[in-house]
Amino acid sequence: MKKHLQKRVGKVIPFIQDGTYFFNKGVTYYRRRDLRKAKAYLQRAAQLEPEQSTFACQLAIVLSELGEYAQSNEWLLRIIERDDDLAECFYFLANNYAHLGLFGEATKYAEQYMEREPDGEFAEYTLDLLDILTIEQDDEWLNYDDMLMKQEQARTLLEKGEFQEAIVLFEEMIKEHPEHWAAYNNLALAYFYQGNVGKAKQTIEYILKQNPGNLHALCNDAVFSYYLQEQERLFLLIQSLQRVYPISFEHRYKLGVTFAIVGRYDLAFQWLRQLQRRGFEGDAPFYYWYAYAAYHMGYRMLAESMWKKFIALHPDKKGSEPWRYREQTIEHIQSLFAKQDIASSLYALYLIGKSFIASDCPFPKQSWSHPFLQEWSDYVYGYEHEPSAHVVDAHRIVTLLIQHNGFGYEPLYIAWFSFFIEAIKEIDSFSNHEGWAAAFEYMFRKRRGERVTQRMLAERYGVSVATIGKYVKVMKQKWHG
Structure with a gap:
């Protein structure tokens, strides 16, 4: 007889990790003073059981000890909205607001704690805090609050x-x-977005002179250099920023976003991924740039996950996914080539250079090619030829026009190329880039019936009215558009 083998079946014991499990783990790490792990576990506990005010309160305490006062306050305010019986939350809020420099808010919550718990666990500490706020809250502090x-x-x-x-x-x-x-840094950004590049750069230079090594200023300088096509300066700034290893999450975030903007997705992914793994609670720009960095580094699933979080905050941005944006850009460039006119093709090639998609969007070799078009193509695709002065000038001027108007004002840029390829037959030099850009924009807007003055454009581009007048006179003789 054959020996019958009996199959041994083990009993399956489910391992349930509920909010209490993560809360207890978080408290254990908190007592060990491992605040990062405590935060991670407590965040998980609060996510699993959001109705548990105790979980959220303990998380807020850990966030406060990590110096993340604003995030701590977000949790505390959620708690008191649904359960103001936890009076200690008012004390923690008062402390956090004091650290943030919002002394009026700190006083308000300290007083609310004393109203609820005049003999409570934190009453003595709250009275001490109120004494400090009363003594120190002079005009200077009030101004700081303001x-x-x-x-x-x-x-x-x-x-x-x-x-x-x-x-x-x-x-x-x-x-x-x-x-x-x-x-100062935000002022520089405002100037730059307004189109006042000169003042933006002056502001950054002043910051770095008075406060050398200011990371936000260095990052803003890199972004400006990227948009201004100052490749040598951008290279040096990136080399410098690569050697920076900041402690604060804010500075790591700034580095990650900056690297993403300038197209260094490898470095952007490194910093943004690190922030996510360390429990950083992202905002809309974080998810936006993380999605772009992940996509360009080949992590499509991660990119899609981050993009979903971004869209949840900005539903109106649906359809501008990094992968869709690339497809749309290629389609638009191909449509410009399909027009088979030199000016549109020159602009299409410019977009290829700006979009880093040369391999996906080859320059069509067709009978309508033009000597300058071929030279421009070689420049955009990075062939090792020394570009002519005309190529460099045309590129710099259209870049200036785009910097001051954005990519949406496309007819202006195609009109510029249309004028330029005719003008180079008779004009030897376009080296005064700001002057030519300002004068051309003035002429273009004037011919479209827009209300514009030479003084307005002179201020925008940082040139004199006389310079604009000089080039306008030349263009009136040559204009064909």
Whole structure:
């Protein structure tokens, strides 16, 4: 008889990791003073059981000890919205606001704690805090509180594109606090977005002179250099920024986003991935640039995951995914080539150079090619030929036009190329890039019936009215567009 083998079946014991499990792990790490791990476990506990105020409160305490006061306050405010019986949350809020410099808010929550728990566990500490706030809250502190409010207001204006209004507020802050470098950096950004490149660069130069090594200024300088096509300066700045290893999450975030903007997706991915792994709670720009960096580094699934988080915050951006953006750019460039006119093709080639998609969008070799078109193509695709002065001038001038108007004003750039290929037959030099850009934009807008003056364009490009007048006179003789 054959021996029958009996199959041994083990009993399966489910391992359930609920909120309490993660909370207890978080508290254990908190007692060991491993705050990073404590934060990670407590975040998981709060996500699994958001109704548990105790979990959220302990997470807020850890965040506060890590110096992440604003994030701590977000959790505390959520708690008191649904459960104001946890009076200690008012004490923790008061402490956090004091650290943030918002002394009016700190006083408000300290007083609310004393109303609820006059003999509570933190009553003595709260009274001490109120004494300090009462003694120190003089005009200087109140002004500082006011400055922080102005800063948030100005940032909101910046995000809405109301640059002149933001500039006024940033300048007020700087006048009141001459060493408030964050205001200087935001002022530089406002100038740059407004199109006042000269003032933007002057502001950055001033920051770095007075506060050498200011990371935000160095990052902004790199972004400006990227958009201004200052390749040598950009290279040196990236080399310098690669050697920086900041401690704060804010600075790591700034580095990651900066590297993404300038197309160094490898370095951007390194920093943004590290932030995510360390429990960084991202905002919309974080998810946006992380998605772009992940996509360009070949992590499509991760990119899609980050993009979903971004779209949840900005549903109106659906359709601008990094992979779709690339496809749309290629389609648009191909449509420009399909027109088979030299000016549109020159602009199409310019877009190829800006989009880093030369391998996906080859220059069509067709009978309508032009000697300058071929030379421009060699320059864009990076062939090792010394470009002529005309190629360099044309590239620099169209870049200036785009910097001051954005990529959406496409007819201006195609018109510029149309004028340029005719003008080079008779004009030897276009070396005054700002002057030619300002004069051409003036002529273009004037011919379209727009209200524009030479003085307006002179201020925008940092040239004299006389210079614009000189080139306008030349263009009136040569204009064919």
